[in-house]
Amino acid sequence: MSEKFARRWGKGKDKTPVTTKIKEAFRTPSPLKPRLDYAIKRIEMQIQRLDKAGGHFSERDKFIFARIVDSYSKHDMQRANVFANELAEIRRMEKMIIRARLALEQIVLRLSTVSELGDVVTTMAPAVGVLRNVKNGMAAVFPEADKEFGTIGNLLSGIVMDASHTTGLNIDFQEANEDAQKIMNEAATVAEQKVKEKFPQFPDDLPAFGETAQTET
Secondary structure (H helix, E strand, O other): OOHHHHHHHOOOOOOOOHHHHHHHHOOOOOOHHHHHHHHHHHHHHHHHHHHHHHHHHHHHHHHHHHHHHHHHHOOOHHHHHHHHHHHHHHHHHHHHHHHHHHHHHHHHHHHHHHHHHOOHHHHHHHHHHHHHHHHHHHOOOOHHHHHHHHHHHHHHHHHHHHHHHHHOOOOOHHHHHHHHHHHHHHHHHHHHHHHHHHOOOOOOOOOOOOOOOOOOO
16 A cells, blocks of 8 residues: 555554554444445446437438438438437437446446555546536436436435544535536546547538538529
8 A cells, every 4th residue: 555545644643554454444333345335336337228228219210311312312401400409419329328338337447446446435426526527427318217316315415424424534526516526527528529420421412411412403
């Protein structure tokens, strides 16, 4: 264990050895590690649901894209634009799903690290904020998942509060929120790139969405 890590766990008037505090964080007043493992499993289940939904949207994306190309080839611009608007909405959903998945993967990674280091408060506090952002963003895509994300969020919040009480470490909410926002911003950037790489773009000789094609004479 590094000296820096030991100091972080040794703040306050409590003279209890650092190693004892780490052990107690996972043992008292209510075992935290089983709750942590349970939270990880619940989050992984949500990732699987996102993967399934992402697969559905991908298939729909391919189908609508083919209809757009077909409509353009027949110079049916009105129909092509209808499909184009639908495709734009589908890709917006796909981007949200990828962003949420990446963010949840970061939470799982952090919680797994906590399992090894016991750095509960400083590592997990941002995870609560990330989960809240994912919950709000997914409300339109998965209304039924709102309750599940809320339950997981409450579970993580309880773990953080119990660990804070046990170790005597204070929660820096401002830093936690900033860290959570950074994770979400990074996930959004990667999601944007993944959508561009994964799904086909229009050939250069086809008009962009919403433009009127020239009619042959």
